[in-house]
Amino acid sequence: MCTQRVHQNNVEFLVCYFPMMLLAMINEPTKTYYASIVVLLGRMITALGYYKGASKRVVGGWFHFGEYYVVYLAGKFAYKLVYDE
Secondary structure, eight states, rough: OOHHHHHHHHHHHHHHHHHHHHHHHHOOOHHHHHHHHHHHHHHHHHHHHHHHHHHHHGGGTTTHHHHHHHHHHHHHHHHHHHHHH
16 A cells, blocks of 8 residues: 555656756756756655655655755746846
8 A cells, every 4th residue: 555655645746846847947957957866866765665654754855855946946947037137
């Protein structure tokens, strides 16, 4: 059952993450790439922990640092588009 939950968790996350990542990559492709590698590795470690039990999924929780950085880059690009700097 944990495997099914890991899959569902990733589907729910990636539906929101990929559009932000693509938007951020238009303006800052290299920085977005490295942040996305952090997210990918963190999600993989989270999944491995989740397979052992739901309480062990926090091991890969550091993937949020890469995620938040991608959100920042996408917001920065959107701000740049709106205010034409």
